[in-house]
Amino acid sequence: MMTSDLDRERAARMRRNEEMLATIGVTKALTEVLHHREGGGDGPRASRQAPSSKRGRVKAVEPIRKSQRLVVAGTAQHAEEGEPEEPATTSGRGVGMTQEQYLASKGLPLPAGHFRTDGCFLGWVQKDVAARHGICSSAAEAWEQGGGGSFSRKIRKADVPTELKAKGWSDARAFAAGQLRKNPNAFFYRHTAPGEEQAQGAWTDAEHELFVATARQHGVGDKWGLFASYIPNRVGYQCSAYYKQFIIPSGLILDARFRLDAWGDAIFSGPK
Template sequence: MLATIGVRNAMEDLRRCQAASEAAARPIGAAGSGPAAPRPARPKRPRGEVEHIRRSGRLAGAVTAQAIADAEENDDAGEKPSGAAAGRGVGIMTQEEYLASKGQPLPPDCFRSEGRFTGWVAPEVAAKFGVAATAAEAWEKGGGGKFQRKITKADIPAHLRSKGWSDARAFAAGQLQKNPNAYFYRHTAPDQSQATGEWTAEEHGLFVATARKYGVGDKWGLFASYIPNRVGYQCSAYYVQVIIPSGLILDDRYRMDAWGDAVFVGARGGGRGGGGGDEE
């Protein structure tokens, strides 16, 4: 996976950029000036291996999982996301065109998503923690009312205010029964700890299997309930940073730029009925 996203070549790219900058800044006739050193050749990749060209996270301003969560919240509130999440890359192309530009075919097991998750909380998780069978039932059992995206301190239970969490995370902690999509977007099941770092092959397999069965692209909290120890915003980040660039799942709401970064070009929103719709 590290090879797929270009980590092996990141340091060499950085060294080349630094050397080029130093050569350009060196005065003509200065000691050591002269013909530029030949550009080192990149090691050949095995045929069929997709090289996901990404700059270093620091250099490229790559979107972290938490940054994606924040950007989605801003978008839901009608604000324009900032930074990499709001930018439009250079050389926009479809996923198929991006892979073709690298001389790579689509993965043989790729499939297309309409950008919508059609499932509910993972059955074993719902049964274990007494979550209602549908979004409407959960919402009504939790007290009903009008769905409001704006969160205030008054909406957060007193016992959660002292956790040191953001308002959004503290509020979500009390939504397991009423709005599990909001809960699982920021929290794992009560008996699980949140995993960090690289995804395992098992987690990748669960992601793909869940996407094949229920679709993928929104309701990330509900989606994450199928992947133990991961939360919704981590699943969203994995989709954008790994799955989309690989071409494993084709999603017409995304395009690729020349750097290998996924750019969202679709429309957000829709399907946000009470209890079901929260962060996408």
């Protein structure tokens, strides 16, 4: 019985890997390395599909290891920063491969169109979103017009709106809801733009292409709230999870801060 369960889990894991590789355009390589692959994607779609649409969706990136979980995770500069990454404890997981080494271990090349990042997002809130919601044109201006003060990652109970806590939200989410104009990075990390429904589950091809285009233009790897303002219906922690669970293992964007274990899990190992 135990062997049967392990076989089923292994088969399910291989199936997910094959689906993932098929999503970024390296399907042909699967015939050479039939048993533990990951994959590519369809071309860009002309228009973004509504969150409820099932058509043209990139499979939700599931971890290759069953136990892996989605990470949901005093100055204007600090206010721009995203959720801090800490190097993970990786004992016993065989972590240490670069993205190139990981793909090579599966007999796969880097995907066409791959590029490198230094792990920094250099943009601000997407201009149409900023104009629509009265967000200032820079972090410093937004911080000062929002009341200024010293920046702290610690959220005081007094700063959490009671009416939002009553919704059952965490302190972090309730606090972030009031930061749209002062600290939009904090707001968009946990909230979509006002009036937008948050998409759940699988990413569409259009979302994938928009993610990659945004990364090419503005950089990628931190300030996930600001980054998410370019992806309608997605929030920062979803973009961060998509990056780690799909983009990094695929090799589409090379980020030297990450290493991969034999299962294809991306582990943050710190600045390089």
